[in-house]
Amino acid sequence: MVVKVYKPCVPLSAIATSSTHGEDSPYFAGWRAYDEDPYDATTNPSGVIQMGLAENQVSFDLLEKYLEEHQEVSKLVNGIGGFRENALFQDYHGLNSFRKAMASFMEEIRGGKVKFDSNRIVLTAGATAANELLTFIIANPGDALLVPTPYYPGFDRDLRWRTGVNIIPVNCNSSNKFQITKQALEEAYAKAKKADLQVKGLLMTNPSNPLGTAMTRPVLEEILNFISSKNMHLISDEIYSGSVFSSEEFISIAEILEERGYADAQRVHIVYSLSKDLGLPGFRVGAIYSYNDAVVTTARRMSSFTLVSSQTQKMLSPMLSDVTFTKNYIKTNRERLKRRYNYVVERLRECGIECLHGNAGLFCWMNLKPLLEEATTDGELKLWETILKDLKLDISPGSSCHCTEPGWFRVCFANMSIETLDVALSRFTSFMEKRRKT
Amino acid sequence: MGYQSVSENSHLLSRIAAGDGHGENSSYFDGWKAYDSNPFHPVSNPGGVIQMGLAENLLCLDLIKEWIKEHPEASICTEEGLNYFEAVANFQDYHGLPSFRQALARFMGKARGGRVSFNPDSIVMSGGGTGAQETLAFCLADPGDAFLVPTPYYPAFDRDFCWRTGVRLLPINCFSSNNFKLTKAALESAYETARKNNIRVKGVLMTNPSNPLGTTMDRDTLNTLLTFVNQKRIHLICDEVFSGSVFNQADFLSVCELLDEEPSYDKSLIHIAYSLSKDLGLPGFRVGVIYSYNDTVVKCARRMSSFGLVSSQTQHLLSHMLNDDDFTSKYLAENKRRLHTRHEEFTSGLEKFGIKCLPSTAGLFIWMDLRQFLKENTENAELKLWRVIIDDVKLNVSPGSSFRCTEPGWFRVCFANMDDATMHVALKRIGDFADKVKDETTQLDDATMHVALKRIGDFADKVKDETTQLQQKKRFNKKLRLSFCRINDGGITQHLMSPHLQSPRSPLVKASH
Numbered sequence: 001m002v003v004k005v006y007k008p009c010v011p012l013s014a015i016a017t018s019s020t021h022g023e024d025s026p027y028f029a030g031w032r033a034y035d036e037d038p039y040d041a042t043t044n045p046s047g048v049i050q051m052g053l054a055e056n057q058v059s060f061d062l063l064e065k066y067l068e069e070h071q072e073v074s075k076l077v078n079g080i081g082g083f084r085e086n087a088l089f090q091d092y093h094g095l096n097s098f099r100k101a102m103a104s105f106m107e108e109i110r111g112g113k114v115k116f117d118s119n120r121i122v123l124t125a126g127a128t129a130a131n132e133l134l135t136f137i138i139a140n141p142g143d144a145l146l147v148p149t150p151y152y153p154g155f156d157r158d159l160r161w162r163t164g165v166n167i168i169p170v171n172c173n174s175s176n177k178f179q180i181t182k183q184a185l186e187e188a189y190a191k192a193k194k195a196d197l198q199v200k201g202l203l204m205t206n207p208s209n210p211l212g213t214a215m216t217r218p219v220l221e222e223i224l225n226f227i228s229s230k231n232m233h234l235i236s237d238e239i240y241s242g243s244v245f246s247s248e249e250f251i252s253i254a255e256i257l258e259e260r261g262y263a264d265a266q267r268v269h270i271v272y273s274l275s276k277d278l279g280l281p282g283f284r285v286g287a288i289y290s291y292n293d294a295v296v297t298t299a300r301r302m303s304s305f306t307l308v309s310s311q312t313q314k315m316l317s318p319m320l321s322d323v324t325f326t327k328n329y330i331k332t333n334r335e336r337l338k339r340r341y342n343y344v345v346e347r348l349r350e351c352g353i354e355c356l357h358g359n360a361g362l363f364c365w366m367n368l369k370p371l372l373e374e375a376t377t378d379g380e381l382k383l384w385e386t387i388l389k390d391l392k393l394d395i396s397p398g399s400s401c402h403c404t405e406p407g408w409f410r411v412c413f414a415n416m417s418i419e420t421l422d423v424a425l426s427r428f429t430s431f432m433e434k435r436r437k438t
Numbered sequence: 439m440g441y442q443s444v445s446e447n448s449h450l451l452s453r454i455a456a457g458d459g460h461g462e463n464s465s466y467f468d469g470w471k472a473y474d475s476n477p478f479h480p481v482s483n484p485g486g487v488i489q490m491g492l493a494e495n496l497l498c499l500d501l502i503k504e505w506i507k508e509h510p511e512a513s514i515c516t517e518e519g520l521n522y523f524e525a526v527a528n529f530q531d532y533h534g535l536p537s538f539r540q541a542l543a544r545f546m547g548k549a550r551g552g553r554v555s556f557n558p559d560s561i562v563m564s565g566g567g568t569g570a571q572e573t574l575a576f577c578l579a580d581p582g583d584a585f586l587v588p589t590p591y592y593p594a595f596d597r598d599f600c601w602r603t604g605v606r607l608l609p610i611n612c613f614s615s616n617n618f619k620l621t622k623a624a625l626e627s628a629y630e631t632a633r634k635n636n637i638r639v640k641g642v643l644m645t646n647p648s649n650p651l652g653t654t655m656d657r658d659t660l661n662t663l664l665t666f667v668n669q670k671r672i673h674l675i676c677d678e679v680f681s682g683s684v685f686n687q688a689d690f691l692s693v694c695e696l697l698d699e700e701p702s703y704d705k706s707l708i709h710i711a712y713s714l715s716k717d718l719g720l721p722g723f724r725v726g727v728i729y730s731y732n733d734t735v736v737k738c739a740r741r742m743s744s745f746g747l748v749s750s751q752t753q754h755l756l757s758h759m760l761n762d763d764d765f766t767s768k769y770l771a772e773n774k775r776r777l778h779t780r781h782e783e784f785t786s787g788l789e790k791f792g793i794k795c796l797p798s799t800a801g802l803f804i805w806m807d808l809r810q811f812l813k814e815n816t817e818n819a820e821l822k823l824w825r826v827i828i829d830d831v832k833l834n835v836s837p838g839s840s841f842r843c844t845e846p847g848w849f850r851v852c853f854a855n856m857d858d859a860t861m862h863v864a865l866k867r868i869g870d871f872a873d874k875v876k877d878e879t880t881q882l883d884d885a886t887m888h889v890a891l892k893r894i895g896d897f898a899d900k901v902k903d904e905t906t907q908l909q910q911k912k913r914f915n916k917k918l919r920l921s922f923c924r925i926n927d928g929g930i931t932q933h934l935m936s937p938h939l940q941s942p943r944s945p946l947v948k949a950s951h
Contacts, residue, residue, distance in 0.1 A: 074519075305572050306746040
């Protein structure tokens with residue numbers, strides 16, 4: 001569309017013209033590079049392999065098998081009886097059966113160690129919406145949230161863009177495997193105070209993206225004590241909870257709250273989604289679980305802007321309520337991810353690349369510090385460009401995740417076939433061999 | 439689970455959360471609550487409230503159902519469609535499925551009689567029409583800025599457009615003297631009022647066809663509007679969510695057509711909001727659309743759509759359906775026909791009781807004139823009348839004041855969300871009520887009026903007692919729609935689901951005890 005140039009352009013909003021949408025980050029530049037030259041085993045074997053997108057494609061067959069064996073689901077979704085009601089159903093409480101199914105699934109993931117009340121679940125179109133919505137609820141424009149680094153680059157947009165809220169990083173480093181410490185929390189809080197920012201909450205991802213590690217009990221306790229003492233909220237983004245390699249190693253904040261008799265629980269809100277554990281990002285199924293009645297009520301109202309398609313709720317509800325299916329799915333998914341992770345880490349070690357010891361997620365946190373020309377963000381980005389242009393691998397530089405230590409990279413491994421993964425790994429191997437020779 | 443009550447910690451929530459910008463305290467939603475606690479059912483609850491306050495289109499769902507049955511490949515959970523499952527489930531690109539955008543562009547063009555063609559690349563998804571309005575507000579205005587909106591208007595605009603954005607909606611007043619048409623004078627006056635109050639006006643938001651009026655804008659009015667926004671250099675948002683629900687032989691004139699005709703209009707000011715919730719009767723699927731002639735807005739809205747994308751499962755189904763030309767032609771024609779028939783039946787039924795409606799040619803509702811039944815020409819009187827209609831006549835209709843209508847006595851009555859039999863029940867109730875009120879309120883003084891209303895109130899109580907048993911048995915009826923209760927009472931409840939409210943009694947009835 002051509003805009004007549006002799007007329008002054010009518011301004012858009014400040015939000016629209018800002019760059020807080022975050023798409024200028026190398027995180028997304030890598031995606032674009034992949035889009036322009038995507039790898040394909042037959043038609044484009046020298047294309048870019050996408051290792052910068054945390055998707056889970058290792059367990060689709062289990063879902064397809066379920067649907068094949070349960071044709072009553074398609075009758076449920078498309079059949080005579082249910083269709084009309086379903087098509088009209090826009091109640092922001094969501095389908096009762098679906099909320100119950102989500103609660104059940106979340107309980108299964110936590111090995112039955114906690115109970116979830118389906119009335120406290122609010123559905124949103126993806127965790128993206130859930131995080132933004134919670135931010136709108138707990139913070140005013142100009143306030144701040146503390147977020148431990150490194151963190152998922154999308155938070156810069158999700159938490160800040162339209163809400164006007166600031167992120168103050170809680171800096172973590174490799175000296176203690178990037179664990180969150182009391183000192184780091186206090187430092188971040190003090191920094192906010194100095195800048196005259198009101199800190200309204202802490203948002204953490206457990207298991208962590210991009211680290212691929214589950215948080216330990218002492219750290220979780222420390223965090224709960226901290227947020228209580230500072231009278232703030234805690235958002236625990238647990239979207240990778242079903243992707244922890246072994247169930248004993250994941251401790252949800254829900255468990256700690258239950259152990260404490262829910263003292264101060266009204267500060268805590270859990271975010272979940274089916275995009276990672278179930279590998280269904282297209283269906284836009286997110287959930288907020290809050291122990292705070294007013295937050296549940298308000299979140300439910302706000303979910304009007306971002307409801308889950310009733311068709312999707314209808315289709316997934318039988319599957320997620322089927323405990324036989326979910327138990328098996330969760331177990332199998334964990335095993336497959338663990339196998340992949342170990343395989344990737346071993347192959348990388350063989351060519352001289354070390355990763356942070358991880359136990360969860362769809363990626364590994366790779367240490368390329370020894371390869372940096374200089375231990376700076378610039379040095380890291382130079383290396384990133386080399387890897388993108390020469391190796392044709394899109395991996396995510398730590399700086400895009402706000403990591404304070406240059407040289408770390410997030411490498412996704414669950415979003416491709418094993419054959420493609422082998423190609424990617426061999427590119428790393430050749431690269432390292434070449435370097436050794438020169 | 440008994441967590442601590444949060445009232446002592448309510449300061450811990452944001453201003454947006456703690457305020458009432460959610461809009462649920464409106465009488466518009468009180469009526470829904472009344473329906474919810476006592477929903478009509480022809481067999482199990484014939485004395486229940488008939489829902490006429492929710493603009494839904496049930497009339498053509500059979501056509502859609504039939505199509506879905508005949509096209510199992512369009513569903514990813516059927517045998518035929520399962521091979522699409524993985525690709526669709528994985529697809530989260532905020533551009534949306536290309537075939538879906540094409541299908542939407544085609545459908546929107548068809549709804550405008552093929553007189554407008556839409557570019558699929560300028561189509562952006564949103565979380566229903568609700569999400570579309572909010573996203574446009576975020577893109578076009580800053581907190582404190584305002585959009586002008588002709589009254590009467592859809593009550594939820596106050597939430598959709600203003601709640602989280604901090605943008606304001608200021609009324610452009612329209613009156614029955616010219617059938618609520620938008621005039622240049624009204625536009626200028628509203629703009630001037632804003633200017634005097636130091637409020638920056640960023641645009642005009644209008645709905646065409648109108649909700650709640652059911653009227654379409656004529657060429658002159660559209661030109662007036664376009665000239666106005668071009669002169670003032672402000673944006674124009676056209677909510678055309680009822681564009682496929684125009685009947686009565688009148689052709690719908692979309693603002694898009696005028697843009698093509700008159701090149702001097704700056705297209706970059708024009709943005710369309712659409713959704714499949716009304717024309718296709720699929721509100722549950724959350725398909726909202728933003729169509730903008732401004733590439734920067736398209737880009738920004740697309741980024742924001744991450745917060746409200748359409749489920750890829752739904753995109754997949756609908757892209758097949760809406761790319762089926764035979765089906766969409768047949769559907770749009772039949773939808774018009776059925777809406778027209780229903781509209782005729784309903785309005786002629788009302789006419790018999792001496793109740794007039796604003797002449798309308800579109801939408802899922804009529805704008806009913808009950809000014810003759812008002813004791814006085816005030817909003818209070820309108821709300822009293824409305825309470826009687828809810829409590830005694832047991833119809834949930836929406837009072838004009840909830841649409842910010844300047845004149846008391848108008849009510850929006852939805853007619854497309856029920857079967858024929860229910861419509862006749864509703865008509866009979868209105869007829870009986872009209873007779874009763876006419877007899878009892880001509881030449882009455884206040885005291886006698888109270889007695890009359892007490893009798894109606896007692897009658898209402900009696901009916902309520904008889905239906906309590908039925909309520910307790912079955913809240914949701916399978917034959918009719920499920921509850922559309924979208925409200926919580928806002929306070930801390932014993933449980934978090936919408937409380938099982940009893941219809942509050944008319945204040946008049948209470949006063950006379």
